[in-house]
Amino acid sequence: MDRFDAMRIFARVAERRSFTLAADDLGLPRSTVTDAVKQLERRLGVSLLQRTTRHVAPTLDGEAYLRRCLAILADVEEAEGAFAGAKPKGLLRVDVHGTLARHFVLPHLPAFLATYPDLTVQMSEGDRLADLVREGIDCVLRVGVPQDSDMIVRRVAMLAEVTLASPGYVARHGMPASLEALGDGHRMIGFHSTAIGGVLPLEFTVGGAVREIVLPAAVIVGAAESYVAAAQLGLGLIQVPRYHVAAALRAGDLVEILPDHPPTPTPASLLYPRSRQLSPRVRVFIDWVIAEFAAADRR
Incomplete structure (x- = not known):
């Protein structure tokens, strides 16, 4: 050897x-x-x-x-890889937030693999910040602001957020015309965040400032799909990235609440170890993800 x-x-x-x-x-x-x-x-x-x-x-x-x-x-x-015609090859391990994987990565992955046919992509899904080095992962794609990370962070997008409820919920509780009206019997669906170790408050922008409101919650979930499903069942208000619920909004399964006071946008970022030089296969994946998010903004 x-x-x-x-x-x-x-x-x-x-x-x-x-x-x-x-x-x-x-x-x-x-x-x-x-x-x-x-x-x-x-x-x-x-x-x-x-x-x-x-x-x-x-x-x-x-x-x-x-x-x-x-x-x-x-x-x-x-x-x-510097020789003419040489393309990255080998195994690429990535960990991607589940909804980002299904909405932004997977639909366009066939084109990426057609461009780099000698690459194999091993994709896991999670919302925690993986220990990249210990777990053999090359990079992760996450939503939110990474906490206490010594990794390099590349911002790829700012995802517009929206407040939502089902038509059935609005029929029972009314459409709130102001933030103050939320105190008149409205409820939220709690989302338990591993990042803060608790339930996230609802967040609204008012004149450029951010206002947080916590409403009673009969249901608390810890997964994005369950969060949206609970809202469609009329269990309360939720706040999610608009892309995640675009189809439900078009179909009328969910309606927007207080559009003049949207939540602040949520960043989406790629993270990779500071201690490693980027291999060609990781570099082309990062460049591709950044390009796909830029293209999604133009669609």
């Missing part, structure tokens, strides 16, 4: 904190991965990894060597 392959194996073990997961990622037997790291340590004359029955972590020497390995591996990948 040459030095480049050994560096690639060590880097994956160090990032994944696991010989088994690294072997799965690279499509190699675990014994091959273990032997490659041992040979690398013998050649360098240092211990690169601390090993226990449950945990694998880089030593101080391992951390320093990992940084050099990642830079070298990225340079080699970029150099190979």
Whole structure:
């Protein structure tokens, strides 16, 4: 095994904190991965990894060597991709907020893969901020403002938000003509946010300022699809990105409430590790996502 392959194996073990997961990622037997790291340590004359029955972590020497390995591996990948006609290839791991995946990413993914036929996209869905390095994920696409993140954040869009209720809810409770009218028996559907560890208040803009209002809630959910479904059943007011409910608005299943006082727009962002140089496959994915959101604004 040459030095480049050994560096690639060590880097994956160090990032994944696991010989088994690294072997799965690279499509190699675990014994091959273990032997490659041992040979690398013998050649360098240092211990690169601390090993226990449950945990694998880089030593101080391992951390320093990992940084050099990642830079070298990225340079080699970029150099190979610089030749005319060369296109990124390999496995791209992304984690995408579910509704963004279904509305913005998946519908246009066939065209992306047609452009880069040697790429394989492994997409997971979530709303937490994944530990990219530990979980082997290349980048994530999220809504909202990332909290306490040491990753690089690329804003891709500001998503217009809307306040909604079902026609049945409006028939029972009336159409509020002002924010003050919300206090006359109106209810909201609570959305439990993992980011704040509680229920999000309703948010309205008034003369450029933001006003938060909390209404009684008989139902609290933690998933976007359930949030919209509960509103369609007439259980209360909700606030979501307009794109998410465009079809329901057109069909009349939901109606807009207080359009003169919309919630503030919600950012959508791509995040990737600060410690890594961008590989060509990650770079083309990021550029493609940014272009798709820009095109969606023009549609």
